Amino acid sequence: MSDxxxxxxxxxxxxxxxxxxxxxxxxxxxxxRRAAAHSLYGFARTVDDIVDVDAGRSAEDVATExxxxxxxxxxxxxxxxxxxxxxxxxxxxxxxxxxxxxxxYFEIPHDYFFAFLHSMRMDVPGTPAHRTEYGTLADLRTYxxxxxxxxxxxxxxxxxxxGRMADAEPHAAALGEAFQLTNFLRDVGEDLDRGRVxxxxxxxxxxxVDTELLAFSRRTGTTDQRIVRxxxxxxxxxxxxxxxxxxGIAMLDRRVQPGIRTAYxxxxxxxxxxxxxxxxxxxxxxxxxxxxxxxVALPQFARLTLPTRGRRS
Numbered sequence: 001m002s003d004x005x006x007x008x009x010x011x012x013x014x015x016x017x018x019x020x021x022x023x024x025x026x027x028x029x030x031x032x033r034r035a036a037a038h039s040l041y042g043f044a045r046t047v048d049d050i051v052d053v054d055a056g057r058s059a060e061d062v063a064t065e066x067x068x069x070x071x072x073x074x075x076x077x078x079x080x081x082x083x084x085x086x087x088x089x090x091x092x093x094x095x096x097x098x099x100x101x102x103x104x105y106f107e108i109p110h111d112y113f114f115a116f117l118h119s120m121r122m123d124v125p126g127t128p129a130h131r132t133e134y135g136t137l138a139d140l141r142t143y144x145x146x147x148x149x150x151x152x153x154x155x156x157x158x159x160x161x162x163g164r165m166a167d168a169e170p171h172a173a174a175l176g177e178a179f180q181l182t183n184f185l186r187d188v189g190e191d192l193d194r195g196r197v198x199x200x201x202x203x204x205x206x207x208x209v210d211t212e213l214l215a216f217s218r219r220t221g222t223t224d225q226r227i228v229r230x231x232x233x234x235x236x237x238x239x240x241x242x243x244x245x246x247x248g249i250a251m252l253d254r255r256v257q258p259g260i261r262t263a264y265x266x267x268x269x270x271x272x273x274x275x276x277x278x279x280x281x282x283x284x285x286x287x288x289x290x291x292x293x294x295x296v297a298l299p300q301f302a303r304l305t306l307p308t309r310g311r312r313s
Contacts, residue, residue, distance in 0.1 A: 004097045004098060004101055006097075007094055007095065007099075007101075008035045008038065008039060008098040008101075010042065010091070011035075011039045011041065011043075011098050011099070012035065012038040014038070014041065014095075015038045015041045026038065026259060028256075028262060029255075029256055030256070033158050033159065035102075036102040036105070036158045038098075039095070039098035039099045039101070039102040040102060042091075042095040043095050043113075046095050047092075047116070047117065047120055049091075050062060051066070051120050051123050051124060052194065059124050059125040059126045059127075060126060063124050063126060063127050069117065073110070073114070076096065077100075077103070077110050080100050080104065107157060112154045113154075116150055118146050119145070119146025120146075120147070122143055131143065132195055132196055132197065133196070133197045133211065134198065134199075134201065135201050135202055136200050136203075137200045137202075139200065140199075140200050144181075148180030149177055150176070152172040152173050152174075152175045152179075153169060153172055153173060153176070156168060159256045160255075161252055161253065167251060168248050168251040170248075171244065171246075171247055171248020171249075172245075174241050174242075174244040174248070175245035175260075175264065177245075178238060178241040178242045178244075178267070181234070181237070181241060182268070184199060185199075185231065185234060185270075185271065185274060186274065186281060186285060187285070188281045189281060189282040189285075192211075192215055192218050197211055197214065199230075203230065203234060204230050206230070206233075207227075207229045207233065209227055209230045214227065218282045218283065221282075221283040223279065223280055223282075227279065228278075228279045232275075232279070235271050235275065238271060239268070239271065242264070242268050245264070266288055270286055273286040273287065273288055274286045
């Protein structure tokens with residue numbers, strides 16, 4: 001039990017350190033669901049770090065580590081007692097007990113996690129799935145299914161729904177996609193440094209933008225109006241995805257709606273910050289100011305503490 005408790009604490013610390021907006025939103029969740037959300041974040045973040053952090057590993061080493069995680073998941077999903085029987089890369093050994101406990105308790109489909117690993121392989125040079133750019137929005141959505149959509153879907157059993165879960169799934173999928181598109185727009189410069197472009201090439205070309213122009217603007221810190229127009233267009237698309245996701249919040253268990261509403265509002269405000277900053281995503285990172293984050297979160301905290309007629313805990 002102590003190992004499991006330690007694992008949940010570790011996942012909570014990972015979420016607090018690396019996912020400020022996410023962690024703030026999860027503070028509005030009931031304790032059991034909050035811990036589960038942290039464990040899912042801990043798993044995804046640990047895998048993402050293996051793929052993205054340059055620690056002197058070759059692409060072949062990273063691919064091997066992903067294969068080891070894949071094999072470990074398949075083993076542990078069939079026999080949870082296998083946790084600890086094989087060494088896992090990075091901090092995965094510390095994440096696994098809480099992660100596996102969450103997956104089992106909330107009966108989260110295992111295929112979601114293998115889809116996630118597949119999308120991560122798309123980021124690793126030398127793997128058959130590797131991609132450095134995506135031609136169309138449809139191509140990008142193939143990647144986002146594993147990197148983001150399944151994240152929204154795996155959260156549904158944790159959050160709970162007031163009706164049929166299947167009715168909420170398209171909205172949860174849209175929310176995962178909206179958050180991912182927001183990350184892509186915020187992190188254009190950082191992704192370029194890793195040799196990746198997550199903005200669809202066809203959409204960029206329509207405004208006269210290519211990778212070379214993005215790289216030039218990154219190097220020089222200049223703002224090109226062609227990039228501004230392309231980003232404005234992609235922000236418009238992203239906002240439409242947020243609109244598709246929004247009805248799903250009311251389908252969730254009422255106790256978790258404030259937390260998800262907070263995440264929805266705060267993440268969408270990153271788009272506002274990109275616009276407010278003159279679309280300078282290539283030489284800086286748009287963030288929602290801390291005071292604004294709390295201004296959104298505190299009224300939602302209040303909703304949890306006020307009595308509601310007919311509501312039972």
